[in-house]
Amino acid sequence: MAERSDAVRKLQNHLIGICQGSEILFSHFEDGGEMWTGRGPREVRRRVAFDTPFKTPPAVMTALAMFDIDAPTNARADLSHATVDLSGFDLVLRTWGDTRIARIRADWTAIGEVRGEDEWDVD
Numbered sequence: 065m066a067e068r069s070d071a072v073r074k075l076q077n078h079l080i081g082i083c084q085g086s087e088i089l090f091s092h093f094e095d096g097g098e099m100w101t102g103r104g105p106r107e108v109r110r111r112v113a114f115d116t117p118f119k120t121p122p123a124v125m126t127a128l129a130m131f132d133i134d135a136p137t138n139a140r141a142d143l144s145h146a147t148v149d150l151s152g153f154d155l156v157l158r159t160w161g162d163t164r165i166a167r168i169r170a171d172w173t174a175i176g177e178v179r180g181e182d183e184w185d186v187d
Contacts, residue, residue, distance in 0.1 A: 081178035083114050086171045089157050093166035105160045113152040121148050122176025129171040134164035
């Protein structure tokens with residue numbers, strides 16, 4: 065789970081990129097997957113790749129866009145992100161107990177510094 069930081073992040077570049085997307089994390093009711101048939105602590109991770117890499121690791125925000133959870137059980141879902149780097153990040157969905165999740169879609173936004181056309185790395 066991402067930790068909270070009270071520090072303001074200062075971007076050093078005048079070029080800021082925003083990348084957004086929507087990902088179906090799983091549809092376990094179709095294939096009898098663990099989130100639909102399992103019990104106890106469970107986790108699904110999905111790697112998201114940015115179309116264009118950022119210059120520095122971006123700030124990432126995630127949100128549940130759609131969830132389909134079995135009615136007789138408690139609705140428990142923890143959506144977060146991890147392993148943020150220049151080229152992408154992992155969406156992470158956790159549940160526990162007797163919760164049965166059929167499918168989940170997550171929306172995400174990444175905001176950060178991008179390279180200008182006249183920038184290059186010199187080794």
